[in-house]
Amino acid sequence: MAVSTAPQSSDITEDQREIVAMVRQFTDEQILPNAEHYDHEDSYPEPIVEQMKELGLFGITIPEEYGGLGLDLTTYTMIVEELARGWVSISGVINTHFIGIYLLLKFGTDEQKQKYLPKMATGEMRAAFSMSEPELGSDVQAIKTTATKTADGDYEINGQKMWVTNGLMSALVFVLVKSDPDAAKRHQGMTCFIAEKESGVGENTGAYKGLNVPPKLKKMGYKGVESTELVFDGYRCPAENVLGGEEGGLHKGFSQMMDALEVGRVNVAARGVGIAQRALELALRYSQERKTFGKPIAEHQAIQFKLADMATQVDAARLLTMRAARMKDEGIRSDLEAGMAKLFASEAGRFCVEESFRIHGGYGYSKEYEIERLYRDAPLLLIGEGTSEIQRMVIGKKLLQRHKI
Numbered sequence: 001m002a003v004s005t006a007p008q009s010s011d012i013t014e015d016q017r018e019i020v021a022m023v024r025q026f027t028d029e030q031i032l033p034n035a036e037h038y039d040h041e042d043s044y045p046e047p048i049v050e051q052m053k054e055l056g057l058f059g060i061t062i063p064e065e066y067g068g069l070g071l072d073l074t075t076y077t078m079i080v081e082e083l084a085r086g087w088v089s090i091s092g093v094i095n096t097h098f099i100g101i102y103l104l105l106k107f108g109t110d111e112q113k114q115k116y117l118p119k120m121a122t123g124e125m126r127a128a129f130s131m132s133e134p135e136l137g138s139d140v141q142a143i144k145t146t147a148t149k150t151a152d153g154d155y156e157i158n159g160q161k162m163w164v165t166n167g168l169m170s171a172l173v174f175v176l177v178k179s180d181p182d183a184a185k186r187h188q189g190m191t192c193f194i195a196e197k198e199s200g201v202g203e204n205t206g207a208y209k210g211l212n213v214p215p216k217l218k219k220m221g222y223k224g225v226e227s228t229e230l231v232f233d234g235y236r237c238p239a240e241n242v243l244g245g246e247e248g249g250l251h252k253g254f255s256q257m258m259d260a261l262e263v264g265r266v267n268v269a270a271r272g273v274g275i276a277q278r279a280l281e282l283a284l285r286y287s288q289e290r291k292t293f294g295k296p297i298a299e300h301q302a303i304q305f306k307l308a309d310m311a312t313q314v315d316a317a318r319l320l321t322m323r324a325a326r327m328k329d330e331g332i333r334s335d336l337e338a339g340m341a342k343l344f345a346s347e348a349g350r351f352c353v354e355e356s357f358r359i360h361g362g363y364g365y366s367k368e369y370e371i372e373r374l375y376r377d378a379p380l381l382l383i384g385e386g387t388s389e390i391q392r393m394v395i396g397k398k399l400l401q402r403h404k405i
């Protein structure tokens with residue numbers, strides 16, 4: 001039985017309370033009991049993904065007119081926290097999908113929305129988000145993959161992408177490539193293409209020929225959900241698949257992707273809160289069960305101090321994350337706040353997991369205990385959607401912009 005400390009905040013709506021309760025139950029009954037198995041096997045949690053489709057979780061932020069739940073970023077954030085509390089990899093299955101949805105809703109043409117959103121809402125088509133390459137991650141403007149217009153009006157894409165979450169199981173890849181090598185500034189010559197592919201297929205043929213997915217990368221954690229390279233070798237993408245259309249979207253990809261990263265960072269922050277929350281729950285339980293020197297370790301002040309620090313970090317991370325999500329929902333610029341939330345919550349995830357691991361003593365090192373999985377999963381959050389160093393750069397730059405003298 002989990003010792004949940006998740007808050008019953010008074011400033012959440014009845015609808016939010018209901019959906020969060022539903023996802024929490026799903027997490028407790030379906031994710032937590034099965035995560036260990038899929039983590040150890042490093043296998044795709046297909047039955048869990050199927051149930052997520054039935055619950056409508058692939059369409060949380062898609063408007064009802066396209067078959068989604070029509071919920072805002074704040075509610076999405078609460079849901080992601082719950083899923084990550086169960087297993088960070090499960091939140092990974094919907095996170096890049098969510099970024100694709102955001103890009104379509106904000107920048108897509110009506111035709112692109114009509115074509116993709118209904119199938120994305122049901123989870124029939126799932127999305128990946130691809131910027132990183134073997135030689136770059138933080139320095140997005142250094143992208144080398146190219147798109148060149150062909151005589152028949154299509155774009156031919158060539159190059160290699162790296163670390164694509166959902167790279168195999170996705171049917172759509174929102175991929176940032178260099179479309180104008182002569183652009184005056186590096187970021188001005190980039191375009192986001194909506195690259196279609198066959199879900200679950202390594203070597204695409206027919207219309208998707210030239211887009212191949214090598215075997216998944218071997219990782220220390222974040223198992224189950226695949227991270228892959230993508231090899232574009234003469235892949236043809238029709239001009240209508242430029243995000244926002246050729247007229248509206250060509251060479252606009254960099255700013256589109258940076259906009260999406262703002263919500264992506266809130267999304268990773270929510271995962272940090274979820275894993276920190278779970279680490280705290282495990283520590284609260286274990287510290288009351290384990291006895292040393294004649295009493296439960298929870299009665300030693302040193303352990304209580306650890307629990308106090310963890311609970312404080314969890315709450316602070318959650319508050320920062322909710323603030324960034326609410327500002328975005330209200331249409332207020334929140335790049336600074338999203339960066340702060342991502343930085344603090346991912347570091348809180350690492351901190352709480354390590355403290356919980358210490359509280360577990362030797363058993364924390366055993367695969368029999370859940371904290372061992374969390375210990376391998378937490379570091380990813382320090383890296384994805386921009387490292388802690390990059391968040392500090394964003395925060396510092398935005399601070400100076402807002403407070404210029």
Ligand SMILES: Cc1cc2nc3c(=O)[nH]c(=O)nc-3n(C[C@H](O)[C@H](O)[C@H](O)COP(=O)(O)OP(=O)(O)OC[C@H]3O[C@@H](n4cnc5c(N)ncnc54)[C@H](O)[C@@H]3O)c2cc1C
Nearest residue numbers: 129130131132136137138163164165383384385386387389
């Ligand atoms: C499991 C996993 C899943 C991922 N999923 C995706 C995905 O779906 N799509 C995608 O596009 N990418 C994905 N990524 C890639 C991720 O976004 C990058 O790894 C991340 O942005 C860091 O880039 P890098 O690994 O190239 O590190 P680098 O950019 O090479 O950085 C190396 C180190 O240098 C530091 N550094 C870099 N520049 C500076 C600077 N100017 N000042 C100070 N320090 C600096 C960094 O903080 C880091 O500590 C994923 C990565 C992982 C591990």
